[in-house]
Amino acid sequence: MDIDKIKEAIIELNDRDTKELVANALKKNIDPQEILEKGLIAGIKEVGNLFTRKEYFVPEVLLASEAFYSGFNMISPLIKSQILKKKAKIVIGVVGGDIHDIGKNIVKVLVEASGYDIIDLGKDVATEKFINTVAREKPNVLALSSLLTTTMMRMNDIIKGLEQRKLRSNIKVIIGGAPVNQDFANKIKADAYGKDAADAVRLIEKITGA
């Protein structure tokens, strides 16, 4: 009951309620693991679905993720050691010249909520920095975002750079953002295109086999 309310609070984009409900649930000694999975994560995943169904848009997801984090921040110290076993390592960032990171941030929330280890390089990230990070961190997935037609070409540069440094075969590259699509992904030889944040999580699950 309490946990359902937490899920609903997130869907209703209410961070204060979420915080209160999580506090209450903890007081009632409900298993943090359950609060997280069935409340917070279930909520944010549903938001992801609503987003896919074009019922929610970016602002809604932003508020939902605030609500999510308001609960998550209370819970994570309690369960860190036990369950946050990382499924895979993801590097994410917005390509150079582009500062539109909201979409990327939404992906980050959902991916993080789904239990991945995520390294966020932020926005306007130079091509070199992506490549160097991949070389150093050896992630399983590189997730690239861009909102501008003019900057989407950078994705191509990054993939070419990975090839040159012989890093390409060990990593999956997924891309997203308003101007790109499956066609574009094929053209630049990305492994996958995610049309929205929820889609991105599904893709990551698929290509990392987890």
Add this chain to the structure above:
Amino acid sequence: MRETLTPRERFGLLVIDEKPDRCNIIPLVTSHAAEIARMKLKKYYTNGEAMARAQIAAIEEYGHDAISIFSEVGIIAEAMGSDFDYPDDDLPVIKRPALTKKNIEDIKIPVPKRDKRLPVYLEAIGYAYQSLGDKVPILAYVPAPFTTGMMLSDPKTFLIQTIRDPDHIKKIMEKSLQAAIEFCYDIIDAGALPIIVDPLASSSVVSPKAYKNFALPYERALIDFLHRYDLDIILHICGNTEPILDLLLETGADLVSLDQVDLSLAIEKLSKRMRIIGNFDTSKIAFSSPEEIMEEVKNMVKRGIKSKKGYIASTGCEVPIKTPPENVRTFINAAKEVGWYWE
């Protein structure tokens, strides 16, 4: 010679509901022009004459039907106080939005002839107009209030405020509208037709409800202002606009430029009152083979010219900077092959 008209004449016929010799062909060749002119991007967006020369070079190279004066959508927000970096080989990048430094009440309406890079646009228009103004229409892209508003703010805060603090958003909108009006005023004086661009109001970003509440009224107000001049106004919203197609009718725009939307659907819904501009996939123009482009553009144009109130063959969004020129040329040739109204 089959081509009878100049681009200017062609556009003129379109906006008085007459069929020109063939449809207008206006792929959104903006910063890509710098590539054609082999010019550093920084020079392109900081120097009006350079911007115009690049555009003229592109016209000479491709022979499309309009000059597009544009670099990026932050132009008004910058003049209102948002800080931008100017990379050499890249478009300006926002560093600090104005509203993270001060309150909306303290933001001043810019003076277009003076502030930041607004004069760059005006100079570019002036130069292009002197050079080709009799033959080619000049289109200057003006960010709509919603887009400017988002460029004035931390985007996340802005979007959250659309739900949490609508009154504050409206204050930002009012100011951005004023700024856009002032800019349009000078653009007209310099000789260009303003195009209203509102990419951040698309359904890729905000809900139709938010579009209706915060973007549409101000697009409409700006278009109303321009209609006082008896000008025909283009509204360009790239990204996904399918959910808001019906709402677009309420903007009062005379021409609407669309991106991710089914062209036939758009024609069905809008072409009684609006001319449709669009909507070739920009990633395709950048990456497809000329053969594929030829085929697909032809299909698009064949559908487009069925639109009752007129059609402009275009790309859904800007032609990406590094697009191979061969592809743009193919786009234009394809459209020229099938886009005829006159025998």
Add this chain to the structure above:
Amino acid sequence: MIGYTCSYIPVELLAATGLKPYRLLHGDIGLSKDGERLLRIDACPLVKSNIAYIIKNQDKFTALVGSTGCDMARRMFDIVDELTDIPVYVLNNPRTDNPKIFNDEIDWLVKELEHLSNRKLNDDLLRLEIERWENIREQYRTLNKKRAANPSLISTSDFHKAAINYYKGDVDAQINITEKHSVNPRVYLIGSAITYGANQILELLEQELRIVGDFNCGISRFLNIEIKDKNLNGIKHAYYNQPPCIFKRPNHKFYEWTSSQLKKYTCDGIVAWTLDYCDSYEFELKRMESRFGFPILRIRSDFSFQNLSQIKTRISAFREMLCSKI
């Protein structure tokens, strides 16, 4: 003498007054420069020359008869009227397909001429003049057949020299033309007036080509006037129905007539001679090219022939071109 300017002005009527009809067909660079003292430089060189000639020879002319053939030719008399005391009669030419105005104008002209000459232009007098002029025209027609023969037996340059008698009203002068056979490419000459002083261009052309027919204000145009009824109505009818001036609107008939001539004379090409600022032909040249389907050699002139070597080159090239086609 009574001066006149246009193929639509019946010489028979002028002659019936007892005066000698004198066609104002002056055109050379000297007279033209003189004319520039009265007219802007962009006036027609023929008009400039004629004006200069009239002013210089005022005392020779009892009267002048002009027409509305073209704007400049009509306005020429406006100036003459201001600057001299010579009586001037300007006739409205047929400019559309409607004979009424022309017929009325002829009636008017007859009355004016009667007043001027104090002579009644009655049927007898007119018949006499018609016979006299028909007779001379018939002689020229015979010669013209030789010119048009294939191969051509006399040159247009020679024909032109002989025809000057007609234009200057020397009806009784002997016409002698020596035969000069030619197998050069056969061309038809069209365009602005070939003046008394412009024989040079004909000679130049006929060094390499043979002009077998022509249609312009000058040379053989008068041959097309054939008066059947020997009275005033006959005059009206013949003059109105001559092959139409290019200025008549619409000008389909000009094209039809010229096309038939080109066929009749088995021409290989056309030479278009135009004077500077002569609207009537300048405007039509492009259409002629496509309508007639023949190559056209254009020669534009102010009578100065400063570019003689270039003109020669063009004529040679035209010949080479025609020969390669024949």
Add this chain to the structure above:
Amino acid sequence: MFEDLKPKKINLTEWSHQFRKISDQIIKKYKYYGNQDWGIYLSPPATFMVYGARQLKRLKFDNSFAALRLWGFVFNESERLFRAKQVGKKVIATMGDLGTIPVIVMSFPDCIPFYPECIWWTPFFNESFILLDMATKLGAPEPACFSRAALAAFYKKAYFPKPDLMFASTGASCDDYSCIMQLIEGLGYNPIWIEIPFRRKSRSYFVADDYEHTKWGIDYPKRFETYLMSEYEKVWQNMVEFTDINNRNYLAKSIKNANRLRKLVENIKKLSYEAELAPFPGLELMVIEFGNLYGYADFDEWTDIIEMVYATISERVQKGEGVLNPDALPIAWVTPSPDPYLLNLVEDLGCRIVATEYVINQALVEIEEDIEPFQALARSFLNASLIGSTEQRVRRIIEGVEHGRISGVLITNMLGCSHCAMETRLIQQMLSKVPVLSIDVPAPFGITEQLKSRIAAFVETIRCARR
């Protein structure tokens, strides 16, 4: 609107600024064909500059509301003609006669006459060779009247709709027009040709014709009147055939309408020329004179605008206000200038236009209302400038000079224009009591420093002569 402003000539930017003060309601008030969406014409010059009229950038305009209406309306003509056809009106081209046949055409409901050759303005306002170059390609020689632009416009079909019916007047008027119309026919159009006779002067040794006098004291052979009437009858019959309507009463009415405008314009000219200070700029006055030809394709709305102009001018005269300096020199202008900048320039350099001879007299004179309508039209047409002698053409200017009302004469010529080539020297001679400047109007872009100096020198000469 703007009653509080002092009369002034202002540039395009200033006009845009002033325009912002106008409310939406007022903008919507002025429309043509009653259409709210596209019928609006009250736009500042900047609008037309955006659509390609480049010269507007350097022109100056009167700052009255009436002038705003006037310019908006004039520049809107092309759209207005297309719209006319879209809403089912008939568009009739009446080429060459300049002022009379439109009156007949207007007697048929929903028939709109217009002059394709008036497009000669377009290359100048656009500062562009597009139309002129195209005309060259179609066969018009380069040294020919700028109205050859009409040939290109017919070919391009982008400046006015395909006329439903075309009349082309030819004969003793203007050869360039005649040739251009012939080439237009060659493009596949089908004009009905109307013949204009040459108006002979009466002289003592001419006895054969009866002569009559027009209102302006110009004599002509009486039978030409009858002849013109028969040509107008032909126009009428063609219109009847086309519209299936035959009502002569409409003709009397449209003559009345035409006269209303002609009287207004006559009064405007009189007021302006005789006022102490020039109440209205010469460029606008020229546009007003040409409006008499056909009301820029909406005769009623145009007359309404001219009424407003008249009110504005009357008020200014009453208040003793003007747009030019009090010491501006009164000059006459012979032959219209297709270059509007030249009219601006001449005023800037110290002249004031107080008499004009724009070769459209037939459209300025009142049509008699108490005689048979076709006869009245014929008699009005016989005042035309181009169909008679040069002396008749400039007689009124000569009178002005003799009465001391005119202290200089400016003649504009076009290279290759036949009547200019023949007349200009003669006019110079006839008017030689005052300084005369004859300049060739160059193609668009053409006003050079050299030309400016010549006009300045002309002004100095007049000043010296007056001293």
Add this chain to the structure above:
Amino acid sequence: MVLGIDIGSCYTKGVLFDGSIKNKIVIKTFFKPRQAIEEITSQLKGFDRIAATGYGRELVTDADVIITEITAFARGATYVNSSINSIIDLGGQDSKIIKIRDGKVDRFIMNDRCAAGTGNFVEKIAQALGLRLEEFGNFALNSNKPEMIDSLCVVMAETEILSLVSEGKRLEDIVAGVCDALVRRITGLGAQIGIEEPILFCGGGALNPGLVKSMKRIFGDLIIPDIPQFIGALGAALSI
């Protein structure tokens, strides 16, 4: 081996031809065509026949064949590129436009007395502006906004140009405007016979990059041979 010689008003061109071009030379005529002919015949040796064309063609007394430049250009141009339908030749005193059908001259037209449509126009204006001819062409390349120059004659244009200079207009734009004005004359000329693509552009004018740019702006793609100046001489040689 044939010597084709083209005696133009400004330059005299010679081509040695024997199945292909063996040698070629161009010298200034300087109003002394006889000297020019002598110089060419002495410098280009080894020919056994001569074919002459150009305005001084009649002066080559020992020529085996004499043809006009119209025919010569048509022969030369179709040899260089057999697909062409029109030739535009921009020479010093003359400009000509030739329409080709089946490898033969179908129509041709030359400029009238006026020099405004010839290379002479450019030379005169370059002189007035104090530019060398080579500079002139490259200057024009640097302009996107040619000034409009519309006088129909060289002398008038000179006044107009000096007026533009005094108004402080950019030299590049003026020079580009001069090129455009010249091309407009050519368009007017070509309009009379109707130019058809593909077009070969030759003569000395084709060596001027500014003119080439202006020509391309109006006529679209042009074929410019490697030896634009020698088309006439080549065509003469081919006529034997």
